[in-house]
Amino acid sequence: MAGVRLVATDLDGTLVHSDGSVTPRTRAALVAAEEAGLEVVFVTGRPLRWAEEVFEHVGGHGLAIVSNGALVWDVAGARVHLIRPIDPATGIEVARRIRAAVPDSHFAVETLEGIALEPGFLERHPVPDGAVRGPIEQIFARPAVKLLARHETLGWEEFWAAADEAVDGLVEITWSSATSLLEMSAAGVTKASTLALLCEERGISADQVLTLGDMPNDIPMLTWAGTSYAMANAHPTVRAAAQHLAPANDEDGVAQVIESLLDSRAAPWQD
Known part of the structure; x- marks a missing residue:
């Protein structure tokens, strides 16, 4: 995982607890990832009006992919970065x-x-x-x-x-x-295809991306990325598609994966 430059995480059932909360541990992990130079992108099926509820957890900036890839939202600018609609x-x-x-x-x-x-x-x-x-x-x-x-x-x-x-x-x-x-x-719009466009803009390859998800709409991005995690609470088809299994969302599974990722990046420099 040392070559990961971007973490793309689903929200419901993945980063967000079942009660709708984002815990202090998860917030701390997201901040630590950013401070370590990693990009964190929320990739969700939520419409914009629901996704906005968690934007504070990306520090009020960055980009979020919402509506299963149909919209990339500039959080800081509160404007559309990319839209891929159905006519x-x-x-x-x-x-x-x-x-x-x-x-x-x-x-x-x-x-x-x-x-x-x-x-x-x-x-x-x-x-x-x-x-x-x-x-x-x-x-x-x-x-x-x-x-x-x-x-x-x-x-x-x-x-x-x-x-x-x-x-x-x-x-x-x-x-x-x-x-x-x-x-x-x-047609052609998925979490994966829009994430790929976003990564291309940043010069980030698929093998430098780590993805996490729990439901069938996450499968395209899990199979596209170089490193993928299904949550322990994930649908069986998602667990079958991912490379790794993360702890459940209610156990701060995303935070645990990010913490392990940051540990693995630091390890070569430790005594």
């Missing part, structure tokens, strides 16, 4: 295909301005005041960073398989929820 025509066609293949599917759209939902989309989190509800043709009126599909009776694997076949590559479909909620990004 409305494609999104509406994707929704049409999924609904035809899986009746009773309902959709929501995430943009920089927030979330808009179909009437039948039952959100599990508080819906912001002023959020628009309407048919997909109405709510998908501008480019979006994420298209969401929810089904209330099918299991996520069955829903994912049917939707993926119907969509046939028009968008990227992934999953990171405990319910049957599919998350869709523009």
Whole structure:
């Protein structure tokens, strides 16, 4: 791990505890990594409005990859660094295909301005005041960073398989929820592809990147990076994809990995 220059970590189920907190130990590890010259990038499926809750833990600066790679946000400048959206025509066609293949599917759209939902989309989190509800043709009126599909009776694997076949590559479909909620990004947009673009800007190669994650939407970046960790609480497919196993998120697993990384970098200089 001595050649690592950048640590890319997922948030929920990975860096963040199950109660939504970021512990002092984790904050200290992130600060220590930065002081040692490592870049730390948050790479999350969260929309911007949720990701902002943890930006203080990157010191109020740096970049964060949100919405599964659709948006890179300049934390200090509070502005877009890179956006890779789904265009409305494609999104509406994707929704049409999924609904035809899986009746009773309902959709929501995430943009920089927030979330808009179909009437039948039952959100599990508080819906912001002023959020628009309407048919997909109405709510998908501008480019979006994420298209969401929810089904209330099918299991996520069955829903994912049917939707993926119907969509046939028009968008990227992934999953990171405990319910049957599919998350869709523009074709070719994943956590990995956007992280690769960010690293290319910095002259950092894949073998100089360490990644940590816990859910299927993390698999592309785990298999892309030179060093990868699945959390002990990770989905089985994620544990199978990663090179190493980290302690669970509720055991400050990210902090423990960073501490080991910093120890390994210091070791050659110690007596």
